[in-house]
Amino acid sequence: MLHVNPNISRISVSAASSMTAKARELADKGIKVVSLSTGEPDFDTPQHIVDAAIRAARGGDTHYPPLDGTRALKEAVRRKFARENHVDYDLNEIMVGNGAKQIIFNALMATLAPGNEVIVPVPCYASYADMTRSVGGNPVLLSCGQNNGFRLRPEDLEGAITPRTRWLILNMPNNPTGTVYSRADLEAIGEVVERHPQMWVMTDDIYEHLTYSDTPFFTMAEAVPQLKDRVLTINGCSKGYAMTGWRVGYCGGPKSLIDQMLKVQSQVSSGICTMSQAAAVAALNGPQDIVGTWREIYRQRRDLVVSMLAKVPQLSCHRPDGAFYAFPNVAGCLGKTTAGGQKLQTDADVSLALLAEQHVSTVHGTAFGMSGYIRLSYATDMESLKTACERIQTFCAALH
Ligand SMILES: Cc1ncc(COP(=O)(O)O)c(C=O)c1O
Structure with a gap:
């Protein structure tokens, strides 16, 4: 049995x-x-990105990669965060994983003790709750109704926080609702989080490039900079660059957290496919049109x-x-x-x-x-x- x-x-x-x-x-x-x-996007990965991977393979970039990501990719990620989000991360505050999914899992695995709680505004990407459960934590699902544009209300967040709360996971633009938070929305949520030092915020920005309203995209570490040392900013190449199959995600966050996440990754998968990393460098550094x-x-x-x-x-x-x-x-x-x-x-x-x-x-x-x-x-x-x-x-x- x-x-x-x-x-x-x-x-x-x-x-x-x-x-x-x-x-x-x-x-x-x-x-x-x-x-x-x-x-997933129905578009194929752009040719210059594919070419970069082929060049890497032909050029012998076929050995075990560094655990945290190649220097070239980490530098590209640092530039991306600075260019698009106006957030500065040192190289030792950045890591690369097998998709945003592995980054989220690493963070939960590295930080949750049995019975710790993760606040997940719903509707949301189902993996947040299941990943939390898989490492012994308890997801606390907070319903965000259509009447409020599927947004999390700060007062609902306040009411859900307990001494066991470790994370709030935010995802915008949201899967499945498409909801985007304004800077003011994030500031109001940030005010609540600031009052509770036992909890951090994970922002899953994987759909960042896909916004259709005039409201510019903000990530939490940009909108509420005083929270930056309690925020994990997660992103990846899957959706914006039509690279779901390449499995490249990345994040920026406090070194203390990244170090623990790297321990998890070192025992699960090691570093990320070298050719995919070369492709991701081309995606982040190349033309964005x-x-x-x-x-x-x-x-x-x-x-x-x-x-x-x-x-x-x-x-x-x-x-x-x-x-x-x-x-x-x-x-x-x-x-x-x-x-x-x-x-x-x-x-x-x-x-x-x-x-x-x-x-x-x-x-x-x-x-x-x-x-x-x-x-x-x-x-x-x-x-x-x-x-x-x-x-x-x-x-x-x-x-x-
Ligand atoms: C909100 C959200 N986060 C993360 C992912 C996974 O991204 P990745 O392909 O980078 O693992 C998805 C995929 O559907 C998603 O919808």
Whole structure:
């Protein structure tokens, strides 16, 4: 009999991957599925980035990499933080990991004792809660309602803090809502955090480059500089540079924390693939115009999706300010029966029935900690988005 670590029994495989797997099963049977469940850019990595990796491989950069990242990449990260976020980190305050995901895990693993709490505003990326559980901590999920633009209210944060609180995890632009926090929002949250020295803030800025409103992007260490020695600023190449497969994430934070995170990484994976690091240097140091071009394309896709969903009486969809997800409320579908005779009790029923009957894959909101919603990724071409939204319209029109 297999004895499973009780902490691992508390977690599950990501809902987005299981929906994508279900969509793939249908596609393998020859069914034309429109997949809106995956959270990754549909663009290919730009050629100059790929070329840098090939040059590294051909040039013999094929040995074990330094644990914390190559000097060239750490310097590129330092310049990026200074250039785009106006935050200065020393090289020993920066580390590189296998995606932002490993950085988040390293930080939680390095700092949480059993029973410590991590405040996670929801809806959010599901991994924050599961990673916290996997290392013996307890996620404290704080609901951020649509009526407040899915933003965390400082008074709710204050009410959730206990002596056991170790982290607040912020993610903006947010997966799944696209919410972006203004400088004033961050200052108000920072004021609360400042009063509680037992807690630090992790900001996951992986969608930083994908913002569509006039509000400029701010990260916590920039908006509230007096908190910088309690902030871990996390970012990576996956979303902004269409580099999900390269697995490069990075962060800046106090050396005391980075040193502990490096211990974790040294025992789990060692340093990051050398060719990927060379590619990341080219991404961060190279021309940035492609990021702006893609941002404009995503904006048009967002506008198409939001306008088509607005025509569906059973749905209400806010206009996301960033990332590449729409998060419509599906409460109007619940209690109804589909054309195929499926009674819809939950958001998961909606998502599954949409896949089974209209071949559109989405992820149910409960997977992100908020029921009554579904998440659609608009990181795909306009034609597919139009087809998907038409199918959603057909699905909803047939509900009775
Ligand atoms: C909010 C958020 N953080 C982190 C990640 C993972 O990023 P990476 O590919 O750098 O591990 C994702 C991926 O979907 C995400 O949505």
